[in-house]
Amino acid sequence: MAGAGGIGKRVWIIAEGWIPSGGLSDHTLMPHETACILNTGNREATIELTVFFSDRDPVRYELRVPPRRTRHVRFDGLLDPPIPRDTDYSSLFVSDVPVVVQHTRLDSRRAEIALMTTVAYGE
Amino acid sequence: MAGAGGIGKRVWIIAEGWIPSGGLSDHTLMPHETACILNTGNREATIELTVFFSDRDPVRYELRVPPRRTRHVRFDGLLDPPIPRDTDYSSLFVSDVPVVVQHTRLDSRRAEIALMTTVAYGE
Amino acid sequence: MAGAGGIGKRVWIIAEGWIPSGGLSDHTLMPHETACILNTGNREATIELTVFFSDRDPVRYELRVPPRRTRHVRFDGLLDPPIPRDTDYSSLFVSDVPVVVQHTRLDSRRAEIALMTTVAYGE
Amino acid sequence: MAGAGGIGKRVWIIAEGWIPSGGLSDHTLMPHETACILNTGNREATIELTVFFSDRDPVRYELRVPPRRTRHVRFDGLLDPPIPRDTDYSSLFVSDVPVVVQHTRLDSRRAEIALMTTVAYGE
Numbered sequence: 478m479a480g481a482g483g484i485g486k487r488v489w490i491i492a493e494g495w496i497p498s499g500g501l502s503d504h505t506l507m508p509h510e511t512a513c514i515l516n517t518g519n520r521e522a523t524i525e526l527t528v529f530f531s532d533r534d535p536v537r538y539e540l541r542v543p544p545r546r547t548r549h550v551r552f553d554g555l556l557d558p559p560i561p562r563d564t565d566y567s568s569l570f571v572s573d574v575p576v577v578v579q580h581t582r583l584d585s586r587r588a589e590i591a592l593m594t595t596v597a598y599g600e
Numbered sequence: 601m602a603g604a605g606g607i608g609k610r611v612w613i614i615a616e617g618w619i620p621s622g623g624l625s626d627h628t629l630m631p632h633e634t635a636c637i638l639n640t641g642n643r644e645a646t647i648e649l650t651v652f653f654s655d656r657d658p659v660r661y662e663l664r665v666p667p668r669r670t671r672h673v674r675f676d677g678l679l680d681p682p683i684p685r686d687t688d689y690s691s692l693f694v695s696d697v698p699v700v701v702q703h704t705r706l707d708s709r710r711a712e713i714a715l716m717t718t719v720a721y722g723e
Numbered sequence: 724m725a726g727a728g729g730i731g732k733r734v735w736i737i738a739e740g741w742i743p744s745g746g747l748s749d750h751t752l753m754p755h756e757t758a759c760i761l762n763t764g765n766r767e768a769t770i771e772l773t774v775f776f777s778d779r780d781p782v783r784y785e786l787r788v789p790p791r792r793t794r795h796v797r798f799d800g801l802l803d804p805p806i807p808r809d810t811d812y813s814s815l816f817v818s819d820v821p822v823v824v825q826h827t828r829l830d831s832r833r834a835e836i837a838l839m840t841t842v843a844y845g846e
Numbered sequence: 847m848a849g850a851g852g853i854g855k856r857v858w859i860i861a862e863g864w865i866p867s868g869g870l871s872d873h874t875l876m877p878h879e880t881a882c883i884l885n886t887g888n889r890e891a892t893i894e895l896t897v898f899f900s901d902r903d904p905v906r907y908e909l910r911v912p913p914r915r916t917r918h919v920r921f922d923g924l925l926d927p928p929i930p931r932d933t934d935y936s937s938l939f940v941s942d943v944p945v946v947v948q949h950t951r952l953d954s955r956r957a958e959i960a961l962m963t964t965v966a967y968g969e
Binding site for chain 3: 638672700708712713714717719
């Protein structure tokens with residue numbers, strides 16, 4: 478039952494966005510933000526990601542999530558163009574099939590780490 | 601009044617999932633993720649939990665929550681099969697009665713702990 | 724405009740609940756959980772709070788929030804009966820007027836503090 | 847497509863509010879709370895922000911977010927009047943166009959930092 482048509486929404490927004498510079502250097506412990514995307518349906522999801530800034534025009538990326546798979550997209554893994562650190566941003570996901578998006582940040586500017594998460598705003 | 605038919609939804613998704621290896625060894629302080637499930641109604645909830653991965657087929661579990669009780673399910677307590685650490689996953693809960701699901705992670709890879717929580721996506 | 728009829732919902736659930744023992748002893752830094760309740764309307768809110776456990780019957784409390792005021796209710800301030808520490812619980816708020824409920828935990832079992840928050844599930 | 851009419855809602859509430867005194871003194875690391883606001887539409891957003899307290903009347907501010915831009919508003923940057931530290935508050939955003947609001951707190955009263963975030967309650 479769960480996989481029939483795919484669960485979720487097609488438009489998601491993460492209004493918070495800010496990747497600190499500095500911090501720990503290990504890949505999983507360096508400061509980063511992630512969008513966790515679940516596609517429960519039977520068709521691949523093609524997602525247009527638009528990243529907004531406070532003082533310049535938005536930029537676009539394309540993501541794909543296979544059917545019945547999850548994909549955890551690190552924003553510091555977006556390369557064309559890269560998202561600058563220490564910069565306010567927000568992100569908009571528009572998918573061609575229903576998905577669910579959850580946002581996390583890991584911050585390790587100090588010796589310890591801090592975490593935060595929220596389900597994105599879906600519509 | 602509160603317990604009449606049970607409050608909440610029957611389908612819930614936690615798109616984030618990742619249990620770090622390492623960290624503190626005390627049971628309540630070792631890195632873990634939890635799904636907190638509240639059943640306010642007068643009938644036991646039977647919940648099908650499907651865990652999705654990035655590179656392999658989903659796996660299924662069955663959970664039960666008694667009437668008018670809460671159950672905090674640790675993902676590292678799921679044993680058949682166990683969920684591997686350091687691995688991206690997402691989870692889908694389909695209940696036969698309305699419930700509410702909230703997600704938390706405690707991370708203690710460093711000497712201190714970090715926490716995060718969000719209400720799951722409900723539908 | 725904002726204060727006309729009051730914004731929000733009348734039923735809210737926080738499925739996560741767990742107050743650690745130990746930690747720092749300063750009142751604002753000791754481990755605690757809080758329900759932040761905003762009443763934007765012009766009438767006092769009377770709220771029935773039901774706390775659910777995993778292995779015993781729920782208990783009830785009554786809260787009041789004046790018109791156009793916020794109230795941040797610490798669960799360790801509920802005294803009749805007190806909520807035990809190191810114990811899984813969930814909470815249900817049923818208000819006679821619309822309000823908004825947000826949940827936080829501060830954890831200081833280790834030397835540092837960890838925080839988490841989410842808007843509660845509203846219905 | 848994404849920028850046509852603007853995505854989100856016009857009324858948002860953050861019930862939690864509390865800016866600790868003390869902590870680190872660096873601007874990005876001192877304790878603060880932020881409302882991240884995304885305006886995906888083609889018209890500037892004018893937002894009336896009302897801050898509620900537990901024991902006094904609410905105060906008002908006006909914010910603007912340009913079209914297709916994000917704005918991360920620090921509550922300790924509101925100056926007329928300033929929001930006192932160590933004080934419970936909540937906030938209500940009423941916008942003339944749809945926006946999305948997400949809330950974060952960074953706490954550095956101890957040597958390390960703690961973070962929390964949630965999408966605000968939208969209506």
